[in-house]
Amino acid sequence: MSNSLSQSICVFCGSSSEVDELYKKAAQEIGCVIGVRGYTLIYGGGRLGLMGIVADATLAAGGKVIGVITKVLQNLQISHARYDKLLVTDSMHERKRLMYDLADAFIILPGGLGTMDETMEVLVWLQLKLLDKPLVMLDINDFWRPMFALIDHTIAAGFTSEENRNLYKAVSTTSEVFDVIGNWSAQEK
Numbered sequence: 001m002s003n004s005l006s007q008s009i010c011v012f013c014g015s016s017s018e019v020d021e022l023y024k025k026a027a028q029e030i031g032c033v034i035g036v037r038g039y040t041l042i043y044g045g046g047r048l049g050l051m052g053i054v055a056d057a058t059l060a061a062g063g064k065v066i067g068v069i070t071k072v073l074q075n076l077q078i079s080h081a082r083y084d085k086l087l088v089t090d091s092m093h094e095r096k097r098l099m100y101d102l103a104d105a106f107i108i109l110p111g112g113l114g115t116m117d118e119t120m121e122v123l124v125w126l127q128l129k130l131l132d133k134p135l136v137m138l139d140i141n142d143f144w145r146p147m148f149a150l151i152d153h154t155i156a157a158g159f160t161s162e163e164n165r166n167l168y169k170a171v172s173t174t175s176e177v178f179d180v181i182g183n184w185s186a187q188e189k
Helices: 021-036 049-060 071-075 092-102 113-127 145-156 162-167 174-183
Strands: 008-012 040-043 064-070 085-089 105-108 135-138 169-171
Touching (some): 008 092, 008 113, 021 040, 021 174, 040 092, 049 064, 064 071, 071 085, 092 113, 105 113, 113 135, 135 174, 169 174
Parallel strands (some): 040 064, 064 085, 105 135
16 A cells, blocks of 8 residues: 555445434544545445435535445345445445455444444454555544454454554544545555
8 A cells, every 4th residue: 555545435334323423423524525535435335324424425525436235235225326336236245345345445433233344354354464455443432442442352362463453543533534544554564
């Protein structure tokens, strides 16, 4: 990865709308920055919750949006109505693989089980060197602190190497996210 900011940013985040306004504001800010900087948002294709907010903000700010959704989710009519491209897959595995391949970097916003699944899989791919892309976790209001504690626990118990703490960077404000991505380099790992 070069020191320049990536062209496509994959954002993993929740699809629930019943969340704190703080998380909604962060999703809007991230989408706005992606759009203003002319980058392409890669995301799960949904219109609900933080997913919809990120997509709407990216589009409103002039950015491109590529949604990646499964046929099942599309049939449930939760896909976003506006995007530059919607890619439909047969399975969740295929969906995740396509998002990983399309992305130059990953931003993790607060979310639920799906967000945790996507995040953990990217971490494993980074660990196995199947990917070499920045992963930034936006730890708003210490949302991800329990996940970081679990990772620390696996390190302390000998299941995870200490160096795996460097697979991701955690930040607490949206203003830090793109600085971390822009300054990411192989030497930091």
